[in-house]
Amino acid sequence: MAPTTPRARLAFGPTKPMEHILLLKFGKGKEYELKLHDGDLAGSSPQTARRWFEQQFVEMGCVPTNPTGKTLLVDLILGVARAIGDKPFAQGDGLAREFARNVAAALQRRAISIDLESLSVG
Numbered sequence: 756m757a758p759t760t761p762r763a764r765l766a767f768g769p770t771k772p773m774e775h776i777l778l779l780k781f782g783k784g785k786e787y788e789l790k791l792h793d794g795d796l797a798g799s800s801p802q803t804a805r806r807w808f809e810q811q812f813v814e815m816g817c818v819p820t821n822p823t824g825k826t827l828l829v830d831l832i833l834g835v836a837r838a839i840g841d842k843p844f845a846q847g848d849g850l851a852r853e854f855a856r857n858v859a860a861a862l863q864r865r866a867i868s869i870d871l872e873s874l875s876v877g
Contacts, residue, residue: 775859779836779844780870787844789855799860807857811835829876832858837871 775791808831811817817834819826835854843851858867868877 773865775855775864776866777855777858778866778868780868780872781841781844782872785841785845787841787851789844789847789851791852791855791859795852795856796860799856801861801863804857804861805831807853808832808835808861811838815839828861832861832869832876833871833874836869 773793775793775796777789777791779787779789781787805828808828809826812826812831812834815835815838817831817838820830820834821827839850839854843854858869862876869875870877
């Protein structure tokens with residue numbers, strides 16, 4: 756009889772809340788990481804998050820970058836992040852957490868990186 760290989764054991768019990776991590780880069784030396792838990796996103800949906808970004812984009816006086824006037828979600832996120840600036844993220848204030856919550860809800864991903872120098876969201 757061949758030797759048996761050990762099998763992974765499944766552990767059932769209380770689950771830990773999942774974490775969402777947002778890394779926001781404003782430039783050299785200005786990198787901020789915000790962590791959220793599933794509970795922070797309670798009641799959020801991609802649709803409500805997009806509406807929040809659209810409202811902030813207009814209220815903050817952001818200008819669409821697309822010449823056709825069509826504004827993609829990525830454009831909204833980058834525009835609002837630029838308009839907010841790095842200070843609220845450095846201080847971890849309410850606006851920074853609201854931004855992070857809406858990014859996580861809109862993109863539905865656990866890890867998100869926003870680089871304002873390279874204008875990328877990934």
